[in-house]
Amino acid sequence: MLFVAIIGLAMTAVAVVLVARRVLWLHRLATVGPPAPERVEYAKAHLAEEIKTQLVEVFGQRKLLKWTPSGVAHFFVMWAFFILLTVYIEAYGALIQGAITGTPDFHIPLVGTWPVLGFLQDFIAVAALCGLIVFTVIRLRNSPAKLGRRSRFSGSHLGGAWLVLFMIFNVLWTMFLFRGAAINTGNFPYAGGAFASEATAAVLHPLGEGVNEVLEPVGLLLHIGVMLVFAVIVVHSKHLHIATAPLNVAFSRRPDGLGALPEMRSNGKVLDFEEADPDTDQFGRGTIADTTWKGFLDFYTCTECGRCQSQCPAWNTDKPLSPKMLILDQRDHAFAVAPYLTAAKEEREKLPEDALALLEKPLVGEDGVIHPDVLWSCTNCGACVEQCPVDIEHIDHIIDMRRYQVMIESSFPSEAGVMLKNLENKGNPWGMSEMKRAEWIEELDFEVPVVDGKLDPDIEYLFWVGCAGALEDRAKKTTKAVAELLHIAGVKFAVLGPMEACTGDPARRLGMEFLYNMLAQQNIETLNEAGVKKIVATCPHCFNTLANEYPQLGGCYEVVHHTQLLAKLVEEGKLTPITPIEEKITYHDPCFLGRHNKVYTQPRDIMAKVPGVRTQEMHRCKERGFCCGAGGARMWMEERIGKRINAERVDEALTTDPDRVSTACPFCLVMLGDAISEKKNSGQAKESLEVVDVAQLLIKSVKGESTPTS
Structure with a gap:
């Protein structure tokens, strides 16, 4: 056993040196660039939140489990790495004790003979083997050779992935080999519980005591050797995420x-x-x-x-x-x-x-x-x-x-340059006069206060209309519907009118941070001078910018999306949908309302309260919703490559055979509306199909109108 121990420890020393060199190299490479002190500062300041995130995201595998088959498989394989560390403690203990006493019957102090631990080790190893089978099936079924770019593995380093699966398999079978032989030689620490190891022992037992005495140290060296080779492979492959994933999660936003x-x-x-x-x-x-x-x-x-x-x-x-x-x-x-x-x-x-x-x-x-x-x-x-x-x-x-x-x-794309000039010169992407921002008010039969100086004390909300909501004809329908609903509910609100400028979202998402900074500081100054505390916005892009990005520049306000406020008013009985709308409606989740801000339920709650509405979800919805194609400043860029994203989304909507498509974003309203018009022209959609904001459905039911507010 002394010779076996020397080989095992020598292999370990070589592997440790190789792994350490690679880790130091990776660290040196990662730190050649600029620092990111804000990442460390945030993690330190939110330690309790970071611990919870590690438990949920890393150990709980929350995101992976959303993809059930592969998620469950990964859950067991990942936990096998943690739990089977105890087997390696036993393996090295047996290696050293065998060299000292000649008998490799080592067990972990206190818990080392507890049958529950033996069972847990074997259970997780068997579960990991099943996980490997699942991974193999998934990779074969989703092979890029078969599916092309429809495969999520298209472009991945496939050879490395198969090598990792093979190495995990080697870790598991060598474990059972040396444990099964150890049972037959009487050196196994557990009297029961280790069901798979006992089954292996039953297979090896007919080979005789002498063969098992040879298989035990051979299996032990193989098990340790495979692990060491795997460790070297890990730090040179995509499987490096074993070590870096917890760090990446800890320092992510x-x-x-x-x-x-x-x-x-x-x-x-x-x-x-x-x-x-x-x-x-x-x-x-x-x-x-x-x-x-x-x-x-x-x-x-x-x-x-x-x-x-x-x-x-x-x-x-x-x-x-x-x-x-x-x-x-x-x-x-x-x-x-x-x-x-x-x-x-x-x-x-x-x-x-x-x-x-x-x-x-x-x-x-x-x-x-x-x-x-x-x-x-x-x-x-x-x-x-x-x-x-x-x-x-x-x-x-x-x-x-x-x-x-x-x-x-x-x-950058030339069309985006026009948008930037319009933002800089006119404060909106279309280059229209700022005086047009209040023209929609003239189409209402009640007065909407326009802020002039300080906000009146009885005004609860500033209604942030947004560029599209004030200037784009289709989006103006939503603006007027929201204004009417707030008026009916008795909510006191005012607008900035000509004093409102673009939040800067298109500029920032394009990459023109300087222009965004200029627009944002201008708006923050206007809001602060008016004494604004609470804002309601119909555009998710404005909502996201005002709520999440303006605080970076000192603009801190309580911001809600109109669907959040309207759902609250309906729940409180201040708005009562009474007129049935006998239609089948499918709802499109705006990305900056849904994924970016996790507002999924309120728009659906509003539709659920409207009598007669039958909702049908598209197969890609909520956190897996499909974009309309307008975000990231794409609203102002031509889409020349491939299929138009809005056309793809409308094709998905048409599979539900809707009477109407609803959404909660002026950009989505425009993009989906354009795609629906094209489908109508080609005879692929019924003439009555249209896209409306959730607020338009609500005002129709509340007022008993035959058509949405126009």
């Missing part, structure tokens, strides 16, 4: 990487645009060296599972953006330039020209790491972030690259 975008930072500090210098300060991400350690942690943590890809509206409409490949392409490039990136400054100066060219390779460009069509296909819908089981923040990567392209390279 709460609650789930959605909501407010991170502020622009340079050298770890929030960028002050009044003092910023493009020559010395960092404006977004131009090369891989501009990536923070949190960005590298995202690279290391990607499991290549493709859940993000399978839910991405761009990928599903044949566009080049795959959130998974966006991360993997950056990771592969980072690994390729790592020897140069981690070199000392004086060493870099001596590098050959081809190495320097690779090091300075732009992240975005025709010959860059990421093609521009990939970058500008993103709608910021958040489906990728919502589905990622390890909290990778794909949108943050995209926005960082967009910021550099827009503010430093001035490289």
Whole structure:
């Protein structure tokens, strides 16, 4: 046994050195970029929340379990890693004790002979074996060779995935081999409970005592050796997420990487645009060296599972953006330039020209790491972030690259340039006069107060109308419906009228942070001077910006979406839907209301209270809802590649055979309305089909109108 112990400990020493070298290399690579102190500060300040998140997301596998078969399989395989650590304690104990006493009958002190532990070890190992079978079936059924880009594994490093499954299998069968032999030689610590090991012992028993005495140390060395080889493979593969996933979850943005975008930072500090210098300060991400350690942690943590890809509206409409490949392409490039990136400054100066060219390779460009069509296909819908089981923040990567392209390279779709000029000159994306913002009020039969100076004390809410709600004809119907409903319910509200400007959401999501900053500070000054405390908004983009992003600039208000307020008024009896609407309605979840802010129930509650309404969910709804195509400033960019996203969404809506499609966002209203019009023109949709806001349905029932308010 002494010889066996020497071999085992020598293998361990070699593996530890190899793993340590790789871990130090990964750390050195991740820290070449700018710091991200805000991540550490948040984690420290919200320690209790972070502990809960670890329990729910990492140990509880909340996101993975949403995909039931693969989620359950992963749950058992993951817990096998934790529980079977006790088997390795026993294995090393047997190795050392066998060398000292000649008898490898080691057991863990206190709990080492408890049959429950033996049962638990065998149970989780068998469950993990079943999990491997499930993974194998899933990978075979979803093979890219068979499904092409419809496979969520398309683009993943498939060989590495199969190798990992094979190594886990090796860990499990070698465990049963040495435990079964140990039972037959009398060196097993458990008198019962370890049912699978006992079954293995029964198979090995006919081989005789001598063979089992040989199989025990051989199996022991195999089990330890496989684990050590696996450890080396892990730190060189996608399975690195075993170690980095808890860290990535701990330092991710709460609650789930959605909501407010991170502020622009340079050298770890929030960028002050009044003092910023493009020559010395960092404006977004131009090369891989501009990536923070949190960005590298995202690279290391990607499991290549493709859940993000399978839910991405761009990928599903044949566009080049795959959130998974966006991360993997950056990771592969980072690994390729790592020897140069981690070199000392004086060493870099001596590098050959081809190495320097690779090091300075732009992240975005025709010959860059990421093609521009990939970058500008993103709608910021958040489906990728919502589905990622390890909290990778794909949108943050995209926005960082967009910021550099827009503010430093001035490289972005030309149509978006028109939108930016309109925002800068007129305060709205269409370039219309600010005086038109209050024209919708003239179409009502009651007075709507327009703020002039301080808000009157009896005004409860400022109604943030938004650019679309004030200027776009279809969205104005929602604005008037909400105003009427608030008036009927006796809610005192006022509007800013011409003093209201775009919240800056389109500029920020495009990457023009400077213009966003200017618009946001202007609006915050207006709101603060008026003494505004509570805001109701009909546009989810305005709602998200006012509620989540303005606090970064000191604008803190109580903000609700109109569906939240209307649902509350209906619940309190201040609004009573009485007239039946005998229609089948399917509801489309706006991304910035649903995934970004978790408002799913209130719009549905409103429709449920309207007599006669029959609701039918689309197969992709709520947190898995499909985008309309307007987010991420895509509302103002042409969609030239693949199928139009709004057409895909309307095709899904048509499968429910609805009389009407409802939503709660002016952008969705426009995008879905355009797609429905095209379907009508081609005879694919009935002429009576239209898209309306939930508020329009409610006012129709409350007032007893035959048609929605127009």
